[in-house]
Amino acid sequence: MGEKSDKRHRATPAASDTVTPAARRGLPGTAIWLAPALLTLAVTLSGLTGAQLWRDELATWSAATRSVRDLVRLAGTIDAATGPYYLLMHGWVALAGDSIVALRLPSVLAMTGAAALTALLGRRLAGARAGLLAGLLFALLPSTSRYAQEARPYALATLLAVLASLLLVDALRRPGxxxxTGYAAALAALGLTHLIALTLLAAHAVAVLVAHRVGLTDGGRGHPDRRRWFWLPAVLPAVLLVAPLALVARNQRGRQLQWVDIVRPADLTTLPGGVAQSSVVGGLLVGLAVLGAARLGRRALLPGAAVLLPVSLLFVAGLAVPLWVPRYLVFVVPFACLLAGAALAAVALPGGLAVVVLAGLLGLPDQTALRHTHEWPRSAPIDYQGVAEVIQADQRPGDAIVYSPRRSWLFLDFGIEYQLGDRRPRDALLTESAAQRGDLWAAECGRPADCLAGVPRVWLVLSGRHTDPLAAVSGAKGAALRDGFTVTQVWQRPGLTLTLLTR
Incomplete structure (x- = not known):
């Protein structure tokens, strides 16, 4: 929007959060986005290494430490949707290493940026006070910490979703x-990072269609600006880049999402708690967002659609195919915070800040729990480190290690390999590594008894708690272990059983 038109628009009560000139001087432009960014950085860095890498992060680590050629093969086999993120992490790990801090730091920075951009988008659509409160609320949500402290693409997708929306608003107001071009780049990056996040396009399409009615174009109400249709060619690069990836990922759905069920109507009721990582905070966020939408009126169109349309589209798709996973919708949370910020801006700033602090306090139990483990429920961690420490302390030359089950989403081999590296015992049954297969699971020896011949001791790593570890191993592998070895000692660690077998 031109300078004169912009001033006229902001001068009207409908386009302002009713902050007085003196109050506006108390909210300098930099503080509006810097305060949420710094708060997010402080909160998400706190306890960053408290939770061990969990199964999904172990997949990221395994992929990121492979060669580019092996990454391409992996994308063609099972994980095409996450392939671009793995490639990004491959370059990052080459520079920063693969410590827990290094693996999670990109997500921390992405969520920090998302908080800042949420505040800026809030200022564009609802005023300075609403933007500040939206950004601060986002910083204190348990979900912000949860996905900032995870080496997966959800934090980056959240950042890009807000960035693309902010660039869309700017492009509609001052087309050029x-x-x-900036919007097109952000949208393409969003699609490559998280395919499902492109459902945000539905919200953007609605915003473009009625932009002149909600004051998003320079033409003003009732005077559509035809330059808004530059949106169509801006969307084209994202479609062209993502379409081949989506086709490959579609054919991999059976392997990648075999654990997901068809969605049920009742799943919608648990979504707020799922995306906020806290039922009570999720309920508060929804209530505030509804109030904020009512207060904003037409100006709630973009953030409201950015919440409702992705949720609705994924729900409808989930009725036919297993796609409904709440964390896939984390990218809508900033838009809900924006609406909530508009509701909080209706009262004096101290009152709005008090509600933000209350939300933070309500989320403290979940904040503490997620820094203990990323598994669900939080009371069921998987202690790869505990098992690795026992092996490292007592292993001898010639020892071997065996995993059961091998083809498990717990990635037992990745977990022990990450903890011990080259210090781990020889994987006696391994015939082809996951990287060599272009897969997430390795291939094992078809004749376990022959592959274990000559091995004096075996470290058997089992998922779950077992009082009779040998009986828990099925098939030829179990028979070979029972025939050739006896149990010497058993260690129980959260989520795992470690057994030392002696011939």
């Missing part, structure tokens, strides 16, 4: 090839 530079702004539309």
């Amino acid at each position: 090839w530079g702004r539309w």
Whole structure:
């Protein structure tokens, strides 16, 4: 929007959060986005290494430490949707290493940026106070910490979703090839990072369609600006880049999402708690967002659609195919925070800040729990480190290690390999590694008894708690272990059983 038009628009009560000129001087532009960014950085760095890498992060680590050629093969086999993120992490790990801090730091920075951009988008659509409160609320949500402290693409997708929306608003208000190019780049990056996040396009399409009615174009109400249709060619690069990836990922759905069920209507009721990582905070967020939408009126169109349309589209798709996973929708949380910020901006700033602090306090139990483990329920951690420490302390030359089950989403071999590296015992049954297969699971010896011949001791790593570990191993592997070895000692660690077998 031009300078004169912009001033006229902001001067009207409908486009302001009713902050007085003196109050506006108390909210300098930098503080509006910097305060949420710094708070997010402080909160998400706190306890960053408290939870061990969990199964999904172990998959990220395994993929990121493979060669580019092996990454391409992996994408063609099972994980095409996450392939671009793995490639990004491959470059990052080459520079920063593969410690827990290094693996999670990109997500921390992405969530920090998302908080800042949420505040800026809130200022564009609802005013300075609403933007500040939206960003601060986002910083204190348990979900912000949860996905900032995870080496997966959800934090980056959240950042790009808000960035693309902010660039769209700017491009609609002041159309130009530079702004539309920036929007196109952000949208393409969003699709490559998280395919399902492209459902945000539905919200953007609605915003473009009625932009002149909600004051998002320079033409003003009742005077559509035809330059808004530059949106169509801006969307084209994302479609062209993502379409081949989506086709490959579609054919892999049976392997990648075999654990997901068809969605039920009742699943919608648990979604707020799922995306906020806290039922009570999720309920508070929804209530505030509804109040904020009512207060904003037409200006709630973009953030409201950015919440409702992705949720609705994924739900409808989930009725036919197993796609409904709450964390896939984490990218809508900033838009809910924006609406909530608009509701909080209706009262004096101290009152709004008090509600933000209350939300933070309500989420403290979940904040503490997620820094203990990323598994669900939080009371069921998987202690790869505990098992690795026992092996490291007592292993001898010639020892071997065996995993059961091998083809498990717990990735027992990745967990022990990450903890011990080259210090781990020889994987006696391994015939082809996961990287060599272009897969997430390795291949094992078809004749376990022959492969274990000559091995004096075996470290058997089992998922779950077992009082008779040998009886828990099925098939030829179990028979070979029972025939050739006896149990010497058993260690129980959360989620795992470690057994030392002696011939």
